[in-house]
Amino acid sequence: MAQGKYKVVQGPEAYFPPAAAIMGVTLPDAGDAIAEGEIVPESSAVELIARKLKEAKNPVICPGPLIVWQWSDDASPKAAAVKELAEACKAKILPMQDYRAKRINPAAEISPNHPNVTILHNEIDVCVFVGVHSHFENVALRLIRGGTNCYTIALSEYAASDEAMISLRDAGVEKIKEIIKILKET
Amino acid sequence: MNTDTVSKQKTTSISAGEMLLKTARNRAFITGSEAVAEAVRRANVDMAIAYPITPQSESMHLIGDLYAQGHIKDYYRAENEFAVMAAIHGASLGGGRVFTATSGPGTLRAMEMFPVWAGSRQPIVCAFMCRGVALPPSIQPETIEIAFLLDTGMMIFHAENAQDYFDMILAGYAIAEQPEVHIPVGVFADGFFVTHTREVVMLPPDDLRLDAYNCDLAPIPPFDMEHAPIRMVRDPLLNKSNFVSYAASGGWHLEVLAAAERARKHINHYMGGLIEVENPDAKVMIVASGTAVSQSREAIRVMSQQGMTDVGLIKVKSIRPFPEKEIEQATAKASLILVPEFNAGGWLAREVKASIDNNKRVVAGPRVFGGASLPSEVIIGEIKKHQY
Numbered sequence: 240m241a242q243g244k245y246k247v248v249q250g251p252e253a254y255f256p257p258a259a260a261i262m263g264v265t266l267p268d269a270g271d272a273i274a275e276g277e278i279v280p281e282s283s284a285v286e287l288i289a290r291k292l293k294e295a296k297n298p299v300i301c302p303g304p305l306i307v308w309q310w311s312d313d314a315s316p317k318a319a320a321v322k323e324l325a326e327a328c329k330a331k332i333l334p335m336q337d338y339r340a341k342r343i344n345p346a347a348e349i350s351p352n353h354p355n356v357t358i359l360h361n362e363i364d365v366c367v368f369v370g371v372h373s374h375f376e377n378v379a380l381r382l383i384r385g386g387t388n389c390y391t392i393a394l395s396e397y398a399a400s401d402e403a404m405i406s407l408r409d410a411g412v413e414k415i416k417e418i419i420k421i422l423k424e425t
Numbered sequence: 426m427n428t429d430t431v432s433k434q435k436t437t438s439i440s441a442g443e444m445l446l447k448t449a450r451n452r453a454f455i456t457g458s459e460a461v462a463e464a465v466r467r468a469n470v471d472m473a474i475a476y477p478i479t480p481q482s483e484s485m486h487l488i489g490d491l492y493a494q495g496h497i498k499d500y501y502r503a504e505n506e507f508a509v510m511a512a513i514h515g516a517s518l519g520g521g522r523v524f525t526a527t528s529g530p531g532t533l534r535a536m537e538m539f540p541v542w543a544g545s546r547q548p549i550v551c552a553f554m555c556r557g558v559a560l561p562p563s564i565q566p567e568t569i570e571i572a573f574l575l576d577t578g579m580m581i582f583h584a585e586n587a588q589d590y591f592d593m594i595l596a597g598y599a600i601a602e603q604p605e606v607h608i609p610v611g612v613f614a615d616g617f618f619v620t621h622t623r624e625v626v627m628l629p630p631d632d633l634r635l636d637a638y639n640c641d642l643a644p645i646p647p648f649d650m651e652h653a654p655i656r657m658v659r660d661p662l663l664n665k666s667n668f669v670s671y672a673a674s675g676g677w678h679l680e681v682l683a684a685a686e687r688a689r690k691h692i693n694h695y696m697g698g699l700i701e702v703e704n705p706d707a708k709v710m711i712v713a714s715g716t717a718v719s720q721s722r723e724a725i726r727v728m729s730q731q732g733m734t735d736v737g738l739i740k741v742k743s744i745r746p747f748p749e750k751e752i753e754q755a756t757a758k759a760s761l762i763l764v765p766e767f768n769a770g771g772w773l774a775r776e777v778k779a780s781i782d783n784n785k786r787v788v789a790g791p792r793v794f795g796g797a798s799l800p801s802e803v804i805i806g807e808i809k810k811h812q813y
Contacts, residue, residue: 255675258683266605266687304646311641338646340669352669373604374546374644377683378676385672397642398605401683 247276247404249388256385258377259401266398267408274405281407285414288367288392288405289421295365295390298330301349303371305396307336313411314370320415321369327422330367333357338375351375355386368403369394369410377402438469438636441599445592445695450627457619460587460626461526461552462487464594465497468550469634471521472499476509479564480616481528481554488524496634506531510538510551517547518648520640522598525549528616529556532570542609543578543681546645548601548638549609550594555715555767556616557795565796566615568715571744572772578681580610580688581744582696583714587626589742590614596695598635604642606688608681613744615716615767644684685746692743699748700741702755707737709812710759712752712777714741717765717799724801728808736808741773749780761812762787765804769794 245262260266264276272284279287292298304310306318325332335349343350345360351371358366366389368376373395380391380402393403394410407414439448444467455463461484465473473492475485492500498521503509506527513523527535532553542549555570557563574581582597584590590612597610614620640647692699703725711721718740725736739755741748756762756777764774764787774789781787791807793799 255672258679258686260683260686261679265690352673372643372645374607374677374680377680378673381676381679382670382672396604398603398687401687 245276247384247402249390249404250384251386251388252384254385256381258381264401266401269409272405272407273399273401273403276401284405284407285417286421288407289418289425291365291390291392291405292328292330292367292418293422293425295328295330297361297363298328298365298367299361299363300325300330300332300367300369301335301371302332302369303335303376304337305372306370307334316412317370317415320412320419324367324415324419327419331361333361335368335371335375335379338372349379351379354379354382358383358387358389363389365390365392367392367394368400369415370396372396373398373400376400436632436634438634441595441635441695444629444633444635445595445599448629448633450629453626453628454623455587455626456483456621456623457587457590457614458483458487458621460591461594462491463626463628463631464591465524466491466631467629467634468524468595468598469522469637470497470524471638472513472516473497473524474509474513474516475500475502475525476504476506476527476531478506478528478531480556480620481526481531481552483620484526484552484554506535507538510535510542513549514538514542514545514547517542517549518545520638520647522638523549524551526552526554528554529558529564529567529570533558533573536573539574539577539579539609539611544677546607546643546681546684547609548598548607550597550601551609551611552590552594553611553613554616554620555613561795563796564616566618566716567768567794568613568615568766569768569770569794571613572768572770574611575745575772578608578678578685579745580608580685582610582612582742583744584612584614584619585715585718585740587619587624590619591626591628593696593742595635598638599695600688600691602638602642603688603691604644606684606691607644608684608688613715618716689746692746696742698751699743699746700739700751700755702737702739704737705755706758707735708759709736709761709763709808710739710756711736711763711765711804712739712741712756712773713765714744714773715767717767720799720801721765721804724804724808727801728805744776747776747780752777753781756781756786760786761808763804763807764789765799765807766790766792767794767799768792
């Protein structure tokens with residue numbers, strides 16, 4: 240049950256941070272987004288994402304299985320848009336190619352089972368999750384804010400992520416292009 | 426909107442919102458078991474698996490009839506309740522919309538599977554027709570099995586009557602299948618009182634059914650070894666790995682509980698709230714779920730005839746997620762809070778006590794069990810003992 244207003248902000252927050260939803264953070268309806276636990280207009284969240292990426296020293300985009308693999312016809316154009324986004328903000332790409340419990344090379348990929356290893360190894364100050372199934376997205380993002388000071392952004396497939404510091408819902412190609420446009424204009 | 430031919434009957438698929446909130450309904454005089462089958466008829470279920478136990482058996486017989494009529498793609502009788510719940514889990518992991526039901530000892534026999542359903546984020550809908558579970562044996566109505574399921578990670582809805590049972594099963598699919606929720610739901614009713622008595626139930630036309638379940642919206646990939654691109658799910662499900670941190674494993678559990686929290690707005694939308702309140706300013710509030718609500722309502726009617734009008738009622742429809750805030754607000758003016766229950770443990774009273782300030786106001790009873798009924802006079806007597 241919520242005890243006052245809970246903010247989803249940069250960590251490290253705790254050994255075992257609470258779930259934002261249990262602390263009373265709610266998800267946005269269509270047309271809105273979520274920023275640091277507050278519902279905000281989607282347009283302002285898009286601007287905030289662009290600003291965070293612009294200001295980042297070491298931004299990293301973590302594309303998940305929904306766009307790393309060709310599940311559907313939507314995957315390829317979205318993957319192309321994400322690549323364009325990475326180029327626009329000079330971000331590295333470290334994929335979350337699957338969710339299996341396995342040894343990883345933290346210089347090359349990120350795992351939902353110990354994502355903080357990749358964040359700390361690469362000194363990532365802003366990361367963007369995109370194309371990650373929301374269960375694994377939330378588990379990983381909570382671990383990151385629990386144990387690192389990385390600023391987290393989620394371009395979520397359907398509902399937004401209440402565990403990210405900023406998240407867009409239904410984040411398809413058009414919304415990614417909006418972020419790219421602002422990045423290129425500023 | 427799509428049309429499809431099920432058996433000889435042409436059906437039309439519609440959204441859950443249209444089915445539950447917009448479609449005109451027709452009057453039927455049916456049992457609770459028949460109401461369950463009528464819900465499944467309209468739910469576009471892919472697979473149902475049965476194992477008999479009183480008082481649940483009749484509902485799964487009727488659902489077998491639906492299979493014979495072509496309304497369900499697959500149906501069989503499993504070896505026992507554990508086998509039912511394990512197999513229905515597999516069907517759900519494979520991307521199907523599924524249904525099953527059980528009662529009392531069957532619930533306990535299958536117990537291991539319920540947190541597995543929740544942990545694997547499957548939107549399974551299971552009807553529980555509550556009965557006694559202990560020695561001395563009782564097949565009579567009792568709600569103790571709900572206590573065992575409170576912390577499995579499942580959502581738990583408690584129907585007062587056959588109408589609730591019908592609506593909550595359909596709403597259960599709508600809520601459980603939301604991408605940010607996607608956990609199982611147990612829809613409970615008190616055995617015999619609800620399952621074996623006829624009452625008026627308002628039903629949408631039987632040529633309507635819910636839109637098909639789309640497993641691509643799930644928060645995890647479907648468990649399909651033959652589907653590209655990769656064996657995605659198996660290892661994290663087994664989870665015994667040096668490469669899963671304890672923090673991730675714990676965070677996974679937390680995510681299941683978070684998913685239930687995210688269900689609240691959908692419960693409000695599809696079920697009209699987690700609770701219903703009558704006479705919210707009353708000094709005496711009765712908090713009840715299931716058929717204890719009906720008995721409490723009758724007690725309030727009798728007391729009102731006797732000039733005692735300062736008694737209100739809180740009907741708790743959702744046990745998980747639990748309506749802490751709603752109950753706190755609805756009992757703010759009450760000096761006495763009575764929690765009548767059909768079980769020996771008093772789990773609902775414990776939940777209420779944990780949710781409100783000044784919980785010395787809570788009287789954990791009257792409680793009946795072992796097959797006893799709960800006459801309204803017993804509730805009235807308890808109120809008079811403490812207040813009037």
